[in-house]
Amino acid sequence: MDEALVIAGGGPAGTAAALTLARAGQSPLVIERGEAADEKLCGCFLSSETEAMLARLGVEADRLGASTIDRVRLVAAHRSAEVRLPFRARGLSRHRLDGALIEAAARAGARIVRETIVAVAETGGGGGEIETRGKGRLRASTLFLATGKHEVRGAARPVTEPCHNIGLKQMFALSPRQRERLAGAVELYLFDGGYAGLQLVENGRANFCLVIGDSAWRARGGAWDDLVRSLTDEMPMLKERLEGAEPLLARPLAVARIPYGFLHTPGSADGGVYRLGDQAAVIPSFSGDGMAIALHSGIAAADSFLAGSAAADYQMRLRRRLARQFAVAGGLHRLASTGPGRTGLVATARHWPLPMRWAASLTRLSG
Numbered sequence: 001m002d003e004a005l006v007i008a009g010g011g012p013a014g015t016a017a018a019l020t021l022a023r024a025g026q027s028p029l030v031i032e033r034g035e036a037a038d039e040k041l042c043g044c045f046l047s048s049e050t051e052a053m054l055a056r057l058g059v060e061a062d063r064l065g066a067s068t069i070d071r072v073r074l075v076a077a078h079r080s081a082e083v084r085l086p087f088r089a090r091g092l093s094r095h096r097l098d099g100a101l102i103e104a105a106a107r108a109g110a111r112i113v114r115e116t117i118v119a120v121a122e123t124g125g126g127g128g129e130i131e132t133r134g135k136g137r138l139r140a141s142t143l144f145l146a147t148g149k150h151e152v153r154g155a156a157r158p159v160t161e162p163c164h165n166i167g168l169k170q171m172f173a174l175s176p177r178q179r180e181r182l183a184g185a186v187e188l189y190l191f192d193g194g195y196a197g198l199q200l201v202e203n204g205r206a207n208f209c210l211v212i213g214d215s216a217w218r219a220r221g222g223a224w225d226d227l228v229r230s231l232t233d234e235m236p237m238l239k240e241r242l243e244g245a246e247p248l249l250a251r252p253l254a255v256a257r258i259p260y261g262f263l264h265t266p267g268s269a270d271g272g273v274y275r276l277g278d279q280a281a282v283i284p285s286f287s288g289d290g291m292a293i294a295l296h297s298g299i300a301a302a303d304s305f306l307a308g309s310a311a312a313d314y315q316m317r318l319r320r321r322l323a324r325q326f327a328v329a330g331g332l333h334r335l336a337s338t339g340p341g342r343t344g345l346v347a348t349a350r351h352w353p354l355p356m357r358w359a360a361s362l363t364r365l366s367g
């Protein structure tokens with residue numbers, strides 16, 4: 001079977017591309033492995049750029065019940081400091097966000113096929129031969145890879161650096177008192193070898209997501225319960241927040257080997273396909289701007305296709321656009337993972353909030 005435009009993956013990047021193409025009169029086929037929108041490993045922090053791009057795509061964070069966040073609280077051991085964010089952010093579960101995006105893409109005219117896993121048999125000239133588990137083979141004239149954190153068999157990201165980071169997440173119903181204390185803030189808990197983010201999403205639920213190096217993970221017991229116990233012992237504020245909290249996911253979500261800092265360079269081996277979102281660029285989570293990059297890349301790749309320019313040009317423009325943001329986010333990620341760095345970050349936030357506000361602005365997708 002032949003298809004003109006195939007998008008592998010129906011997350012923020014894939015659906016942003018699908019919406020842009022469908023609104024321009026194309027009929028893209030989105031192939032998504034999930035049976036229905038479900039929760040994903042993510043801090044669920046929507047930066048102001050993310051919210052603005054969603055609105056342009058017809059998805060309103062307000063209508064989805066997103067929480068409002070206007071400050072960041074940095075916590076390391078017994079110390080904490082609060083800084084007002086230089087923008088208004090939102091909190092929204094990925095279940096709700098991804099569901100709304102894929103519905104909007106379908107309404108705009110994209111065709112959605114679910115419960116189907118894409119593997120690539122061959123690429124070339126911007127398209128490829130795809131194997132779909134359960135639905136046979138098809139030939140795409142133009143292929144957009146938007147499978148996020150997950151590698152596509154036959155077209156894995158050419159990551160060269162070793163990746164030692166593990167991501168974990170659970171959602172909680174906090175006690176009413178702790179929910180009230182958390183409202184309006186994203187709390188970043190900094191610890192040796194990693195950091196965790198806690199914030200409210202819609203319906204007053206709390207999203208707790210963390211990233212930890214594999215050696216720190218092993219040192220803290222190598223299991224979710226051991227890790228949470230060791231972090232709450234180390235940080236009294238986290239202990240307070242999670243006291244009496246009910247976990248809402250049947251089990252924590254986990255992803256290993258996150259290739260932070262990966263920025264795709266187009267080359268002859270990639271067959272000229274478009275790589276979007278985390279398949280093109282993986283920013284350290286400390287910045288909370290991965291979804292903005294995913295949406296931007298989806299829109300930019302679709303615009304590039306519609307304008308008749310080559311995938312490699314789009315990919316190089318994206319690299320240039322993200323260079324400064326990646327450098328700052330990478331620096332903050334490294335700083336947060338060391339003892340003196342954590343102390344310095346909390347002290348700076350407490351005594352000189354302005355540099356923290358600049359850092360928060362510099363980790364955003366630039367205009």
Ligand SMILES: Cc1cc2nc3c(=O)[nH]c(=O)nc-3n(C[C@H](O)[C@H](O)[C@H](O)COP(=O)(O)OP(=O)(O)OC[C@H]3O[C@@H](n4cnc5c(N)ncnc54)[C@H](O)[C@@H]3O)c2cc1C
Pocket residue numbers: 008009010011012013014031032033034040041042043044045046047050116117118119146147148149150151152153167168209210211258276277278279285288289290291292294
């Ligand atoms: C620990 C952590 C915390 C983060 N916190 C934040 C945050 O708070 N704010 C923020 O903006 N960003 C955050 N990010 C980054 C953000 O989650 C990603 O950048 C964003 O989800 C990328 O979107 P995407 O569409 O590229 O991929 P994804 O959101 O991963 O979507 C990919 C889609 O493809 C589907 N898929 C996968 N493989 C296949 C296949 N073979 N065939 C078909 N379908 C497939 C998946 O089911 C999924 O629906 C965080 C990342 C991590 C690791």
